[in-house]
Amino acid sequence: MSITTVPKPIAGTSSFLDDRLGAGNFLKRNLRKIFPDHWSFLLGEIALYSFIVLLLTGTFLTFFFKPSMGEVPYEGSYEPLKGIMMSEAYASSLHISFDVRGGLLMRQMHHWAALLFVGGMMVHALRVFFTGAYRKPRELNWLIGVLLLTLALFEGLTGYSLPDDLLSGAGLRITEGVAISLPLVGTWITFFLFGGEYPGEDVISRFYSLHILLIPGILLALITAHMILMWVQKHTQMPGKGRTNENVVGAPFYPAFMVKAGAYFMFTFGVIALLGAFAQINPIWLFGPYTPADISAGSQPDFYMGFLEGSLRLMPPWEINIAGFTLPMSVLIPALVPMGIIMTGLALYPFIEQWVTGDRSEHHIADRPRNNPHRTSIGMAAVTFYGVLWLLGANDELASFFHISLNATTYVGRVMVFLGPAIAYYVTYRVCLGLQRSDAAVIGHGVESGVIKRLPNGEYIEVHVPPNPAIEAHVRGKAPVPMLPGADGDGGGERDGVPPKQLRGPLGRLRVKMSRAYGGEKIPLDDGHGHGEEHAAIGSGEDRSLTH
Amino acid sequence: MTRITAGRRHPLARYAVLLLALGLLGGIYTFVASTTGRADASIAAGRADDVAEGKKLFQQSCASCHGFNAEGSNVAPSLVGVGAAAVDFQVSSGRMPLARPEAQAPRKPPPPWVNETTIRQLSAYVESLGGGPTVPAAEQVDPAKGDPAKGGELFRANCIQCHNFVGAGGALTRGKYAPNLTESTPTQIYEAMITGPQAMPVFNDSIITPEQKRDMIAYITGVRSQVDPGGAGLGRIGPVTEGLTAWIVGLSLLVLAAIWITAKKRQAK
Numbered sequence A: 001m002s003i004t005t006v007p008k009p010i011a012g013t014s015s016f017l018d019d020r021l022g023a024g025n026f027l028k029r030n031l032r033k034i035f036p037d038h039w040s041f042l043l044g045e046i047a048l049y050s051f052i053v054l055l056l057t058g059t060f061l062t063f064f065f066k067p068s069m070g071e072v073p074y075e076g077s078y079e080p081l082k083g084i085m086m087s088e089a090y091a092s093s094l095h096i097s098f099d100v101r102g103g104l105l106m107r108q109m110h111h112w113a114a115l116l117f118v119g120g121m122m123v124h125a126l127r128v129f130f131t132g133a134y135r136k137p138r139e140l141n142w143l144i145g146v147l148l149l150t151l152a153l154f155e156g157l158t159g160y161s162l163p164d165d166l167l168s169g170a171g172l173r174i175t176e177g178v179a180i181s182l183p184l185v186g187t188w189i190t191f192f193l194f195g196g197e198y199p200g201e202d203v204i205s206r207f208y209s210l211h212i213l214l215i216p217g218i219l220l221a222l223i224t225a226h227m228i229l230m231w232v233q234k235h236t237q238m239p240g241k242g243r244t245n246e247n248v249v250g251a252p253f254y255p256a257f258m259v260k261a262g263a264y265f266m267f268t269f270g271v272i273a274l275l276g277a278f279a280q281i282n283p284i285w286l287f288g289p290y291t292p293a294d295i296s297a298g299s300q301p302d303f304y305m306g307f308l309e310g311s312l313r314l315m316p317p318w319e320i321n322i323a324g325f326t327l328p329m330s331v332l333i334p335a336l337v338p339m340g341i342i343m344t345g346l347a348l349y350p351f352i353e354q355w356v357t358g359d360r361s362e363h364h365i366a367d368r369p370r371n372n373p374h375r376t377s378i379g380m381a382a383v384t385f386y387g388v389l390w391l392l393g394a395n396d397e398l399a400s401f402f403h404i405s406l407n408a409t410t411y412v413g414r415v416m417v418f419l420g421p422a423i424a425y426y427v428t429y430r431v432c433l434g435l436q437r438s439d440a441a442v443i444g445h446g447v448e449s450g451v452i453k454r455l456p457n458g459e460y461i462e463v464h465v466p467p468n469p470a471i472e473a474h475v476r477g478k479a480p481v482p483m484l485p486g487a488d489g490d491g492g493g494e495r496d497g498v499p500p501k502q503l504r505g506p507l508g509r510l511r512v513k514m515s516r517a518y519g520g521e522k523i524p525l526d527d528g529h530g531h532g533e534e535h536a537a538i539g540s541g542e543d544r545s546l547t548h
Numbered sequence B: 001m002t003r004i005t006a007g008r009r010h011p012l013a014r015y016a017v018l019l020l021a022l023g024l025l026g027g028i029y030t031f032v033a034s035t036t037g038r039a040d041a042s043i044a045a046g047r048a049d050d051v052a053e054g055k056k057l058f059q060q061s062c063a064s065c066h067g068f069n070a071e072g073s074n075v076a077p078s079l080v081g082v083g084a085a086a087v088d089f090q091v092s093s094g095r096m097p098l099a100r101p102e103a104q105a106p107r108k109p110p111p112p113w114v115n116e117t118t119i120r121q122l123s124a125y126v127e128s129l130g131g132g133p134t135v136p137a138a139e140q141v142d143p144a145k146g147d148p149a150k151g152g153e154l155f156r157a158n159c160i161q162c163h164n165f166v167g168a169g170g171a172l173t174r175g176k177y178a179p180n181l182t183e184s185t186p187t188q189i190y191e192a193m194i195t196g197p198q199a200m201p202v203f204n205d206s207i208i209t210p211e212q213k214r215d216m217i218a219y220i221t222g223v224r225s226q227v228d229p230g231g232a233g234l235g236r237i238g239p240v241t242e243g244l245t246a247w248i249v250g251l252s253l254l255v256l257a258a259i260w261i262t263a264k265k266r267q268a269k
């Protein structure tokens, strides 16, 4: 089907609407919108569809959930809690689980969808980061994404606390601990949140409003904005045959992309339903009702909060006492610093990169991660930092599962949280350069043909053939990482004359240094040998370097 | 004859008779006194020969660490006064005899010589050394007679900070750990509470009454045999395995689906 002919359903609908609303052209244009095809471009949709499942299952839950902390004796059908005093919130969650038809499935689907929502956002964000898809003109959409991720953490935290069970109570207690240790405003914020002394009577109903109204509202608005921006700016595409910075190659929204997206929605829904039906999640009846006096071994938050839990467990017990006031650094640092580093780092990265590379041009072709080795290494270092904190959040489970000392996990973690990212940086950088070299070899020497040839001198070689055009175009899509105008050339800006004004002074010189390290071509594709064609041609095997 | 008669008149004879009499008297006294002592102890512990048998067993398998008379050594504590319940708990759960020094004696399959009789004999012997908590009667630990809801509250208030909500266990400091409670028999649960093995505190009858202990046993054994209503239990340790499942099952399946869906490329025309 050629792109210019409009399929009948669209033509029909749009002329129907055109006749009445004058909106037909709008539809015609947008339903034929082209979407590039790459599996990693679907990752964001995991988050989108999980959010839809969250809205649906969450609405179901609101029909039965009672956001009240009033004490009632349990009278439902779960025997081991019969007659126990508990909050209405907990009792109604048990009621949903055991006495509402399909209630347990809905609760479990809601929770699994929440995990996939955040997990989907994370892998999507990583894809965007490593392919450089956040570059101009998409910085704003990147910022919206960072905001969505942050909000989702709060949405998850508030939802997790709603059933008012002993496990989520432990999370609430930590939240309170963090809030109250904030300097100056801590006490005020805690009293505002909890409506008095912890735990008070109000926090569940306040969290309920946040969880079902305020945060989902903002999430929905931001997701819409995210989609609209993506639509207007068009999707980035991987480098390849016929793809340029000015076009988009792929399938039109209707019908091809819509079918794929629809199928993917079904998949997401299906996976969530499968998990909800066959894997138990958050078995609140085993945890018991919340009382501030009790706490269990192995209390963990949901995975997306794990890194905060880990940093809390890692932190040595420091505190600062000034003029009778105590600043509990052992709570403040772990609660605010890693989150700050990760979220602020994410938000600022596009702008820092622009500052370093001086690159103000638009990019619609995605980078392959190997082709910007420093970015990829920074990303992997951040992933490692996050990963170490995440593991440490589960250090008691690790200690008891692998029979190692709990203290040892903490000591190792304290070192690894600094050393791990450094190692990850170094290793990733090497791997990227290695992959670039193998790309250069593909262009320079061709790919292995599987044909073994014997040379007159008795040596055996494998004949290389030129790569197939699609692969070659994909590899050749590489462009050098941009650099500040003054920074290239071996001597750097300073020697070739007077550097531009903004590059003078210590900060300017640092910028030039960083730019030189970050930018440029590390391993040129058509490097050194310069006689790639000869290697590639079958039968021209006069060169020993073929075997390398 | 004359020699004896003559000897009778010997000046030392009087002393010899005296000595003999004293010796006999002392001997009889010691004999009688010691048997009455032992008889008392064995009445308390069940049967008289249990103590003797127990002592033999003890000297074969336990004395190398705990000392010849259970007085303790630099590698193991004294067992005087730990009671029959401690021995029953430690030996029936395979913790004792300890195989090698570790941060904590682990539960393991008991050696072949361990059975109800030998445990009873060992317990009788240790009890004979200085009393201590006794093994609970079957009726005291019958889960059917307990109230699981009350037991659950007590369990949450006293035990889960070490053993976790569902008795899945948890790590303590320096390689120590609170074990999971999936294999403990009702009797062992009761004994663990009254003897407080290693890092575990003692919960004597004034802290938790015997009836409350039975409620807790009802809760622990009830919950662990409960079929998970929500599907696979994922080890019942909460968010850690749930998060792993979300990534390893959920996200992996979806990524595979994405790859599959986009595998068929439309060629640009």
Ligand code: HEM
Pocket (backbone or CB within 6 Å): A051, A054, A055, A057, A058, A059, A061, A062, A065, A093, A096, A107, A108, A110, A111, A114, A115, A117, A118, A152, A153, A155, A156, A159, A160, A161, A162, A163, A211, A212, A216, A281, A282
């Ligand atoms: C606007 C849509 C949403 C509505 C109406 C909603 C509603 C609810 C309600 C009523 C509950 C408590 C009932 C119960 O737990 O049994 C709940 C729990 C929860 N919500 Fe939501 N929610 C929504 C979106 C989200 C999102 C976006 C997330 C994730 C980031 C999330 C995460 C959670 C979690 C983790 C729980 C605890 C579930 C459990 O009990 O196992 N919710 N939600």
